[in-house]
Amino acid sequence: MSIRNNELASKNPSNLPKATSTGTTIVGCIYNNGLVLGADTRATEGEIIADKNCEKIHYLTDDIRCCGAGTAADTEAVTALISSNLELHSLSTNRKPRVVTAMTMLKQMLFQYQGHIGAALVLGGIDSTGPNLFTVAPHGSTDKLPYVTMGSGSLAAMAVFEAEWKPQMTESEAKDLVIKAISAGIFNDLGSGSNCDVCVIDQDKPTEMIRNIKPELNARSIKERNYKFRKGTTAFTKQSIRDFVQEEEVIEFNKQPEEMDLTS
Secondary structure, three states: OHHHHHHHHHHOHHHOOOOOOOOOOEEEEEEOOEEEEEEEOOEEEOOEEEEOOOOOEEEEEOOEEEEEEEOHHHHHHHHHHHHHHHHHHHHHHOOOOOHHHHHHHHHHHHHHOOOOOOEEEEEEEEEOOEEEEEEEOOOOOEEEOOEEEEOOOHHHHHHHHHHHOOOOOOHHHHHHHHHHHHHHHHHHOOOOOOOEEEEEEEOOEEEEEEOOOOHHHHOOOOOOOOOOOOOOOOOOOOOOOOOOOOOOOOOOOOOOOOOOOOOO
16 A cells, blocks of 8 residues: 555655644743743744744643644644643542653653654653653653753754853743743744743742743834835836726616415
8 A cells, every 4th residue: 555655646746745834932941949931922824823822831730831842733632631641640649740750651652653743842840859851852752951942943042041051040040041042032933933931830839820921022113214205206117097997787676576386
């Protein structure tokens, strides 16, 4: 069957599916008492901005959150499934699930599909071992690092982290650094934009989710000058004026409808 499909595909190359273009900037970094996750809010369909306020930081448990980049439907479906599995795991063991448990569930699921599920994830949370931060690639590979980025704007965000991240940061310093990293992704990547969402997971207080933390990122820029030009500014060679007239004729029918013949 695969040989037949390959032959058909070679005869009709124009019918092959095109690669889906995705765009996102998601980041995370660890500070002295927890971690901060961040994401932009732009969802695109090719060159069209489909959603200006898309939520990309997904709930797994009270102390574990997951940022998703790639295909929005895949990231939402995967995180919702893992969230349900973590709840079942917690009920069966009578313990809070660890972050590494969520990471293992994610990587085992994505590895089965060999990268065809378009979900690139940044997983962060706090458990009995302290703050943990992972990246999970669509094909199932994982990394554990003190600061991570994923998505099409990840290079710009990583440049900010590599220049300014330091160990034992405070919560406010980590939050400002995440906002700066997301802003770098927004201004250097067309697939990222709109605004910045931040999630703070701390060991000593409940998880804090902050949406649209920096509204000025999405503010319309003020034009420096007026671009209304006077008539005659642009030269032209000839002028043609046409009158477009559309005539319509309305015919009214006052004839009464005929009665139905009921005789057999």
